[in-house]
Amino acid sequence: MDLAVVCKALVKDFGEVRALDGLGFHVQDGEIFGLIGPNGAGKTTALRIVSTLLLPTSGSITVFDQDVVKEASAVRRIITYLPEEAGAYKNLSGQEYLSFMAKFTKEDKDAVSEMVEVASTISGLGDRLKDKVKTYSKGMKRRLLVARALMTKPKLAVLDEPTSGLDVLHSVHVRGIVKQYVEKHGVTVLLSSHNMLEVEYLCNRVALLNMGKIVAEGSPDELKKEARAPNLEEVFAKVVDID
Numbered sequence: 001m002d003l004a005v006v007c008k009a010l011v012k013d014f015g016e017v018r019a020l021d022g023l024g025f026h027v028q029d030g031e032i033f034g035l036i037g038p039n040g041a042g043k044t045t046a047l048r049i050v051s052t053l054l055l056p057t058s059g060s061i062t063v064f065d066q067d068v069v070k071e072a073s074a075v076r077r078i079i080t081y082l083p084e085e086a087g088a089y090k091n092l093s094g095q096e097y098l099s100f101m102a103k104f105t106k107e108d109k110d111a112v113s114e115m116v117e118v119a120s121t122i123s124g125l126g127d128r129l130k131d132k133v134k135t136y137s138k139g140m141k142r143r144l145l146v147a148r149a150l151m152t153k154p155k156l157a158v159l160d161e162p163t164s165g166l167d168v169l170h171s172v173h174v175r176g177i178v179k180q181y182v183e184k185h186g187v188t189v190l191l192s193s194h195n196m197l198e199v200e201y202l203c204n205r206v207a208l209l210n211m212g213k214i215v216a217e218g219s220p221d222e223l224k225k226e227a228r229a230p231n232l233e234e235v236f237a238k239v240v241d242i243d
Contacts, residue, residue: 010059037209139170
């Protein structure tokens, strides 16, 4: 199977703090791959380097054979990145926001309209897209932002905590969006999450990070079997030595 992301010996230092310490992993084309770990493990740093937003100290990452440092512009054309604390322009309606963002990718009016229609369907917000974003709940905003991230049909979607802070219903909707979109369009997803239920539901494979290094990797079932644990939460606790 082709590789979407290849990370080799990745190091990232912030002054005297080493956030990533020889990180290495690969993501297969068409799979959902999860990076999980405690706070400060380096998950978001790794995602930002993949997304060309941070430069590594050393090591390399390629996205569909394109180097994220040397070929950053080419990488940006085939990926989308949704940070944990992403926001939308509050004085635009949801539909206006989607149209505004679509114009960064498409110039043709019909292509923009088609992209907005796709995003409208993904979001499931219906008539609320006519309302200003400032009237949305946190869950509605996140659904809008996930739709914005996926409407471009990227080759790679990088999602940092896609359901962070959402209630059960909005979380279920967002997870369903991601899973269905991958199955329908063959998009590759690299995500981080603290929600182990979400990781088990979504991810084909998972890498557990601790102190900037991968300490375990495999499918959720493989990790549970190896750790003799009933769920990923207990795998997580054992691997990172949480009492």
